[in-house]
Structures are given as structure tokens and as C-alpha cells.
Amino acid sequence: MIAHDALSLAAAVDPAGLLPARQQMALTLGWHIILASFGVAFPAMIFVAHWRGLVRKDPIALVLAQRWAKVSAVLFAIGAVSGTVLSFEMGLLWPGLMGTFGDVLGLPFALEGLSFFVEAIFLGIYLYGWGRMPPRRHMLMVVPMAIAGVVGTFCVISVNAWMNTPAGFRIVDGEVTDVDPWAAMFNPIAGLQFAHMWVAAYMLVGFTIAGVYAVGMLRGRRDAHHRLGFLIPFAFASVAAVIQPVIGHLLGGGLGDRQPAKLAAFELATTTESPSPLRLGGVLVDGEVYGAIDIPVLGSLIAQNSLTAPVPGLDTIPLEDQPPVNITHWAFQTMIAIGTLLALAVVVYWAVRWWRKRELLDHTWFLGFCVAAGPLAVVAVEAGWIATEVGRQPWVVYGIMRTSEAAGDYPSLWWLLAVTAVVYTCMTVGAVLVLRSMARRWRQGEHDLPSPYGPGAGLHDRTPGKDRPA
Amino acid sequence: MTIELAVAMAMFVGLVAYAVFGGADFGSGFYDITAGGAARGAQLRTQIDHSIGPVWEANHVWLIYVLVIWWTGFPSAFAAAMSTLILPLLFALLGIVLRGAGFAFRKYSPTLSQARVHGALFAGSSLIAPFFLGTVAGAIASGRVPADGQGDLWSSWLNTTSLLAGVITVACCAFLAGTFLTADARRAGHDELAARLRRHTLLVGVVTGALVLGSLVPITQDAPTLAQGLTGRAAPLIATSILGGIAALVLLARNRPSAARISAVIAVASVIIGWGAAQYPWLLVDEVTISDAAGAPATLRALLLVAALAGIVVVPPLVYLFRLTQSAEWVQH
Numbered sequence: 031m032i033a034h035d036a037l038s039l040a041a042a043v044d045p046a047g048l049l050p051a052r053q054q055m056a057l058t059l060g061w062h063i064i065l066a067s068f069g070v071a072f073p074a075m076i077f078v079a080h081w082r083g084l085v086r087k088d089p090i091a092l093v094l095a096q097r098w099a100k101v102s103a104v105l106f107a108i109g110a111v112s113g114t115v116l117s118f119e120m121g122l123l124w125p126g127l128m129g130t131f132g133d134v135l136g137l138p139f140a141l142e143g144l145s146f147f148v149e150a151i152f153l154g155i156y157l158y159g160w161g162r163m164p165p166r167r168h169m170l171m172v173v174p175m176a177i178a179g180v181v182g183t184f185c186v187i188s189v190n191a192w193m194n195t196p197a198g199f200r201i202v203d204g205e206v207t208d209v210d211p212w213a214a215m216f217n218p219i220a221g222l223q224f225a226h227m228w229v230a231a232y233m234l235v236g237f238t239i240a241g242v243y244a245v246g247m248l249r250g251r252r253d254a255h256h257r258l259g260f261l262i263p264f265a266f267a268s269v270a271a272v273i274q275p276v277i278g279h280l281l282g283g284g285l286g287d288r289q290p291a292k293l294a295a296f297e298l299a300t301t302t303e304s305p306s307p308l309r310l311g312g313v314l315v316d317g318e319v320y321g322a323i324d325i326p327v328l329g330s331l332i333a334q335n336s337l338t339a340p341v342p343g344l345d346t347i348p349l350e351d352q353p354p355v356n357i358t359h360w361a362f363q364t365m366i367a368i369g370t371l372l373a374l375a376v377v378v379y380w381a382v383r384w385w386r387k388r389e390l391l392d393h394t395w396f397l398g399f400c401v402a403a404g405p406l407a408v409v410a411v412e413a414g415w416i417a418t419e420v421g422r423q424p425w426v427v428y429g430i431m432r433t434s435e436a437a438g439d440y441p442s443l444w445w446l447l448a449v450t451a452v453v454y455t456c457m458t459v460g461a462v463l464v465l466r467s468m469a470r471r472w473r474q475g476e477h478d479l480p481s482p483y484g485p486g487a488g489l490h491d492r493t494p495g496k497d498r499p500a
Numbered sequence: 501m502t503i504e505l506a507v508a509m510a511m512f513v514g515l516v517a518y519a520v521f522g523g524a525d526f527g528s529g530f531y532d533i534t535a536g537g538a539a540r541g542a543q544l545r546t547q548i549d550h551s552i553g554p555v556w557e558a559n560h561v562w563l564i565y566v567l568v569i570w571w572t573g574f575p576s577a578f579a580a581a582m583s584t585l586i587l588p589l590l591f592a593l594l595g596i597v598l599r600g601a602g603f604a605f606r607k608y609s610p611t612l613s614q615a616r617v618h619g620a621l622f623a624g625s626s627l628i629a630p631f632f633l634g635t636v637a638g639a640i641a642s643g644r645v646p647a648d649g650q651g652d653l654w655s656s657w658l659n660t661t662s663l664l665a666g667v668i669t670v671a672c673c674a675f676l677a678g679t680f681l682t683a684d685a686r687r688a689g690h691d692e693l694a695a696r697l698r699r700h701t702l703l704v705g706v707v708t709g710a711l712v713l714g715s716l717v718p719i720t721q722d723a724p725t726l727a728q729g730l731t732g733r734a735a736p737l738i739a740t741s742i743l744g745g746i747a748a749l750v751l752l753a754r755n756r757p758s759a760a761r762i763s764a765v766i767a768v769a770s771v772i773i774g775w776g777a778a779q780y781p782w783l784l785v786d787e788v789t790i791s792d793a794a795g796a797p798a799t800l801r802a803l804l805l806v807a808a809l810a811g812i813v814v815v816p817p818l819v820y821l822f823r824l825t826q827s828a829e830w831v832q833h
Contacts, residue, residue, distance in 0.1 A: 136572020
């Protein structure tokens with residue numbers, strides 16, 4: 031399936047840099063979006079823990095805030111550099127896009143730069159301010175971080191939304207004119223697409239952090255520390271998971287008018303049927319769908335809010351304007367399936383807790399599910415990005431510029447992809463090792479985690495240049 | 501002043517800030533690498549953690565600021581530079597990535613051996629990144645980036661001006677960092693460490709000065725347009741830079757690191773501003789002027805608003821952060 035799609039992509043006469051550039055972008059964006067989500071959603075959770083610790087005088091919450099701050103120091107650092115990679119790549123991989131439309135789409139990026147500034151400044155103050163500032167003022171340093179994360183998300187997502195619904199310029203005789211950067215920034219779906227990703231970030235981070243404490247509880251550490259460490263992020267994730275289907279549905283409304291090819295690929299609609307079925311699973315091979323389960327009418331109902339309005343089929347779209355259908359369809363349905371599952375799970379948890387007065391956290395099976403929920407949310411976010419990005423192909427600016435026109439003509443970009451894969455793998459391993467070691471040392475009762483070479487480490491240099499841990 | 505010049509200047513302010521503050525963070529890698537074995541270097545490495553830890557991410561964002569203003573305000577020139585200079589930019593990017601990750605990982609490493617690996621990555625890549633960013637500046641300043649972006653992938657940055665610019669950038673970063681670290685160590689009461697740093701920084705300063713003076717003739721021959729500007733319009737700035745450098749060395753020799761720090765900043769900032777003044781009105785020297793490269797007027801106006809907004813929402817907190825790091829509560833480890 032993937033091989034088929036890749037072939038159909040490479041078949042056209044494309045610049046040598048196109049396919050590796052797309053894979054490079056997919057790898058680095060897919061990696062960064064996880065850390066970016068932490069940058070957006072984690073500060074709010076840290077704030078709640080810190081507030082509870084300080085204002086409600088809960089020492090357990092205060093310890094959580096201190097530990098989460100240290101974790102965020104590691105995550106935000108690699109998030110900052112992987113975000114920088116994307117900034118460079120905008121120009122390095124897509125000179126055709128940036129050279130032509132840089133002044134149309136650049137304004138939100140510039141504002142995002144300011145958000146990143148605010149986030150980095152207050153992160154520095156917050157991380158190093160423990161015990162060095164009046165406690166309340168120190169706690170409030172998280173607030174600008176959290177706000178900047180939200181603003182930054184809007185700005186970045188607004189650029190992606192612009193690629194889907196280009197606005198703020200006209201093309202006359204092949205030249206871009208009448209540029210209005212504000213209209214580009216506030217393009218038709220910027221708001222909803224932002225809401226979708228913003229809420230997704232809370233799901234990803236909330237379920238992931240909660241999952242860490244679920245692992246602890248599964249291993250028998252069922253103390254107040256683990257319960258609170260689970261509940262704060264899980265509460266955020268719960269609200270987000272319940273709202274997300276609504277936002278997703280609103281975002282999908284009108285997709286048939288905006289990007290009919292994307293909708294047809296999402297729904298695996300080969301022909302225009304009235305009413306359209308909801309097609310679960312299935313593979314498109316040589317124009318025929320195999321192995322799909324069709325639920326009558328539901329496709330029209332969900333995609334078009336109507337009992338009869340059809341989903342326009344792929345047969346209405348010229349072949350050269352069609353996205354790789356199978357990847358788009360499967361990525362979209364993976365996202366929907368996981369989103370639905372997570373929304374149902376949190377509803378069940380809170381319903382049982384409020385009305386039946388039963389605590390599902392006492393059940394191993396539910397804790398096991400919570401451990402899986404974090405990775406599932408990550409998969410859903412990645413699948414969502416694959417669905418919207420692959421579904422927009424072959425366009426980089428929908429209906430205006432093809433991705434092949436945006437790519438540079440470098441023959442050796444595969445090398446870059448290989449090196450990037452190695453570096454990002456090492457960075458992932460490094461982060462996991464460091465974070466796990468931090469958790470281990472905390473469990474062993476260490477609190478401050480001094481550096482191994484710091485004062486008090488009791489180091490000796492036995493022979494110059496060759497020294498060992500004491 | 502035209503609006504495109506105003507935007508170019510707003511971008512350039514960011515570049516100067518990045519060179520000074522980001523440069524000082526990068527330069528600390530030099531002292532980290534030369535600090536000696538784990539025990540001997542422990543105090544210095546801890547000082548580096550403490551000095552750049554709270555500020556390096558904020559200082560790094562100046563680079564992002566410059567990039568976004570460049571691609572938004574002058575998109576075609578941005579695409580041209582990115583296409584021609586893809587290799588040094590990718591090497592610089594690798595350095596930036598490894599520096600940030602290495603720094604964060606080292607601090608929280610559980611064992612000395614892990615800390616050593618991350619530390620080597622942090623310190624080594626701290627020198628790689630400014631070198632390649634320097635070659636990029638040299639390539640633009642010596643007219644190696646054609647307007648269509650089809651410059652040679654190698655010779656556009658493997659040439660006299662680019663390579664010298666790369667080496668000088670690394671040296672300037674190390675000199676800046678040395679004065680900053682010496683002042684920080686002195687404030688924290690680590691007199692022995694401060695004395696050691698002071699000696700190293702003096703050495704670095706002398707080498708940096710020699711490098712700058714020694715490269716004047718080759719750069720003059722290799723980059724005539726730049727040379728003309730440096731000896732003409734930008735001459736006062738270059739003179740300021742030389743005086744600032746000498747003052748910094750004298751102050752350091754007389755054991756006044758806090759004052760030396762300011763002189764070093766003046767020296768580096770005025771040489772960067774001098775470069776900008778020397779290549780005016782070119783954005784890509786000999787190829788594209790600032791006004792030719794400018795994007796849509798509505799976008800330029802919006803960018804000025806962003807720059808003004810930066811002055812309101814970024815600069816005050818940044819000053820607050822810097823003041824905190826210099827306060828009595830913060831200098832103690």
C-alpha cells in the first residue's frame with residue numbers, strides 16, 4: 031500500500047530533492063510535534079501542581095511541580111533545537127515556497143518567534159528561580175510561558191491552515207500581488223485548526239504524563255504522590271479528549287468544498303454516492319476498494335451534516351491532483367479511532383467515579399489502558415498530521431503551488447535524511463536515558479539531582495585526562 | 501528612512517544581539533573543552549552550567565527572530581542564500597542541535613561517563629555552530645550568493661573570506677564568553693577559578709586580535725566591495741571595535757572583569773554593525789540590494805509592528821532575566 035503510494039508520487043517528473051525533502055520534513059516535524067506539545071500543554075499542568083503546592087500548602091504537589099520543571103528543562107531544550115531545525119528547513123528544503131510566498135505567510139512565523147522568546151525567557155526564570163525568588167512571584171512565571179505556548183501554537187498552525195486555505199494575496203500574470211499578511215494569518219480555517227492541535231497537545235501530554243504514574247501504580251507504588259501525579263494531567267487530558275471530537279467535526283465541516291480531494295481520500299470515496307456510506311478500513315488497488323466495511327448514510331451525515339449530500343468521489347478529481355489515497359485514508363481513520371477510544375475511556379472513568387463512586391485506578395486493567403493511552407495519543411497526533419499533510423498533496427499551497435515546485439533541486443538530500451535519522455535516534459535515546467535516570471534517582475530519595483561533575487561529587491583525577499567516577 | 505531599510509535594521513539588531521549573547525553562550529564551549537579532567541574541570545563546568553543555563557534558550561531565539569524577519573521581509577534573497585549555502589547552514593544546524601541537547605543532557609546525567617559524552621558534544625558543537633555561521637556571513641559579505649540562488653555549493657563558502665570569518669567568529673565568541681565567565685566566577689566568589697579564566701581569556705583575546713588584524717589584507721583582496729565599505733563608511737565602527745577590544749584586554753589585565761565584559765561587547769557589536777554598514781545598500785553583496793529584495797509593503801509594515809512588539813513584550817522580560825542572573829541570590833550556586 032505504502033509502496034504503491036510512494037511509486038505514484040515518484041512517477042511524475044519531480045525534482046530530485048522532492049521525495050527526500052518530504053520524508054525529511056515528515057521525520058523532523060513528526061518528532062518536533064511531540065516536544066512542541068509539551069511546550070504548549072506542560073506549563074499549565076506544572077502551574078496547577080505548583081499552585082496547589084503553594085496556595086493549598088500541599089507538599090506532594092510542590093514536589094511534583096519541582097520534578098516536572100526539571101523534566102521540562104530537558105524536553106524544552108531538545109524541543110527548542112528541533113524547532114530550529116524546522117525553521118532552517120523551511121528555507122533549505124522549500125526555497126520555492128519561501129521565495130515566492132515568504133512575505134505572505136511569514137507574519138505569523140514572526141509572531142511565533144516572539145512567543146518562543148517569551149517562553150524561553152520565562153522558562154529560564156522559572157527553572158532557575160526555585161528558592162531564589164519570592165515563592166508566589168516565582169510561581170507566576172509559569173503563566174507567561176503557558177500563554178506564549180498558546181499564542182505560538184496559533185501562529186504556527188495558522189501557517190499550515192493557510193497552506194490548506196490560501197488567503198491574503200492574488201496571482202496576476204504569475205506574480206504574487208495584493209499581499210495582505212493579516213488576511214493570510216487569519217485565513218478561513220486558522221481558528222479551528224489551531225483549536226484542534228491545541229487540544230491535541232493537552233491530550234498527548236496529559237495522557238503521557240498520567241501514563242508514567244500509572245506505570246508506578248502498576249508496580250505497587252500506590253501513594254498520594256502517584257495519585258496526584260496521575261490525576262492532574264489526566265484531568266487536563268480528559269477535558270481535551272471530550273472536546274476534541276466536537277472540534278474535529280467542526281473542522282471537517284466544509285472540507286468537501288475546501289479540499290474535495292482530501293475529503294474523498296479521507297473517506298475512500300472512489301465514486302460520488304448519494305447518500306455516501308462511512309467506509310471503515312479498506313485498501314484502494316487499481317481504482318477498486320478491497321476489504322472495507324461500509325456503513326450506509328453515515329458518511330454523508332458525518333462529512334456533510336446531511337442525510338443525502340454526497341461525498342464527492344475521487345472520480346471527479348483529475349489523477350494528477352489526487353493525493354496518495356491509502357496513506358491518507360488510513361492515517362485519518364487511525365486518528366479518529368484513537369480519538370474516539372480515548373474520549374469514551376475518560377467518559378467511562380469519570381462517570382464511574384462520580385455516579386458509582388468507584389475508583390477505576392484500583393483496577394490493573396484500567397491502569398494498563400492508561401499506560402497505553404499516552405503512546406496512543408502520540409500515534410493519533412502523528413496520524414492526524416499525516417492525514418492532513420499527505421491529503422493536501424500534490425499541493426504545498428492548495429490549488430496554487432505544487433510541492434514539486436517548492437522543493438529545491440538537490441540530488442544528495444537522502445544523505446541528509448540518513449544523518450538526521452541517526453542524530454534524532456541518538457537524541458531520543460539520550461533523552462529517554464536521562465529522563466529514566468532522573469526518575470530512578472527520585473525514587474531512590476534524591477531530590478535535587480546535582481550534576482555528576484558538580485561540587486560534592488568527590489572527583490579525583492588519577493592520571494591527567496583519564497579520570498573515573500569516584 | 502525607507503520602510504525596507506527599517507525592517508532590515510530591525511533584523512540586524514537581532515543579528516547583533518545573537519552575535520553578542522548567543523555568541524557568548526557558544527564561546528563557553530571553548531573553556532569547557534579546555535577545562536581539563538573531570539575533577540580539575542568540575543568547578544569551571546559547573547560555572548558554565550550556572551552562567552548559561554538560565555539564558556541560553558532565550559539568547560538562541562535571536563537566531564529564529566533573524567530567520568523569520570529575513571524570510572518574511574526579503575523572501576527571494578532568503579531563498580537564494582538558503583539554496584547556495586545549504587551545506588554550511590546544515591553543519592551549523594547540526595552544531596546547534598547537538599549543543600542544546602548535549603547541554604541539557606549533561607546537567608542531568610546520572611553518571612560521570614555519560615556526562616562526559618554529553619559534555620564533549622556540548623562543548624565541541626558549541627565551536628562548530630559559530631564557525632559555520634561565520635562562513636555563511638563571509639559568503640554573503642564577499643558576494644558569493646547569486647540572486648538566483650544557484651551559487652556553487654562548495655566554493656561559495658570554502659574561500660578566504662568565509663573561512664577567516666568562521667575562525668574569527670569562533671574566536672570572538674570565546675573572547676566574549678571568557679569575559680562573561682570571569683565576571684560571573686568573580687561575583688560568585690570563586691577567586692581561583694576567576695583567576696584561571698582571566699588568564700585563558702587574555703590569551704584568547706590576544707589571539708583574537710591577531711587573527712582580526714592578520715585577516716584584514718586577505719579579506720581586502722578577496723572581498724573588494726566589503727573592503728571598500730570597511731575602510732570607508734564603516735571605518736569609525738571598526739576603529740571603535742579595535743579600541744573596545746584593547747580596552748577589554750587592559751581591563752581584564754587590570755583585573756576588572758565586569759567592566760571588561762562591557763568593552764568586549766562593544767568590540768564585538770561594533771564589528772558586526774560595521775559589517776552591516778560596510779555592505780549597505782546590499783543585502784546579498786554585489787547581487788541584491790535591500791530595496792530590491794524587499795517583500796510586499798503591507799508585510800513590511802506588519803514586520804515593523806512585530807519589531808515594536810518585540811521591544812515591548814520581549815526586551816523587558818529579557819532585561820529582567822539578565823538582572824536576576826546578576827543578583828546576589830542567583831550568583832550563588
